[in-house]
Amino acid sequence: MVDDLYQETILDHSKRPRNCHMMEDANRRAEGYNPLCGDKLKLYLKVENDVVQDASFEGSGCAISTASASLMTESLKGKTREEALRLLEKFHTLLTTDEAAAKDLGKLVVFCGVRDYPARVKCATLAWHTLKSALNNTGEVATTE
Numbered sequence: 001m002v003d004d005l006y007q008e009t010i011l012d013h014s015k016r017p018r019n020c021h022m023m024e025d026a027n028r029r030a031e032g033y034n035p036l037c038g039d040k041l042k043l044y045l046k047v048e049n050d051v052v053q054d055a056s057f058e059g060s061g062c063a064i065s066t067a068s069a070s071l072m073t074e075s076l077k078g079k080t081r082e083e084a085l086r087l088l089e090k091f092h093t094l095l096t097t098d099e100a101a102a103k104d105l106g107k108l109v110v111f112c113g114v115r116d117y118p119a120r121v122k123c124a125t126l127a128w129h130t131l132k133s134a135l136n137n138t139g140e141v142a143t144t145e
């Protein structure tokens with residue numbers, strides 16, 4: 001039952017991704033690439049006073065990577081840089097080691113089923129890898145490898 005709901009949310013966000021557009025006045029940008037699946041992503045952030053005011057992305061990738069970018073950009077708005085990095089940490093924990101991380105993740109919990117498919121974990125975390133380089137302004141292409 002719960003799994004169905006999670007599936008439905010992922011499907012919905014992959015078919016109708018939110019915040020899927022380029023952002024002219026973004027002051028942080030980063031690109032991500034997952035060679036294992038071929039997912040590509042460009043992330044745009046508008047950060048003011050250390051708070052993410054707006055987030056959007058463009059990309060071509062599988063359903064999981066698209067849905068993850070969509071849900072991530074939704075959950076980033078209004079977060080401080082530190083909060084965003086903490087969320088990233090928790091999301092990664094949920095997908096790799098500890099299911100208990102789920103309780104603070106809100107909607108992002110829909111990806112917990114992905115942990116059983118290690119190759120898909122990279123699809124789900126691509127947007128977050130990209131977020132990290134955007135926040136750190138490294139200018140490098142983030143890869144999941």
Ligand code: ZN
Nearest residue numbers: 037039062123
């Ligand atoms: Zn993928």
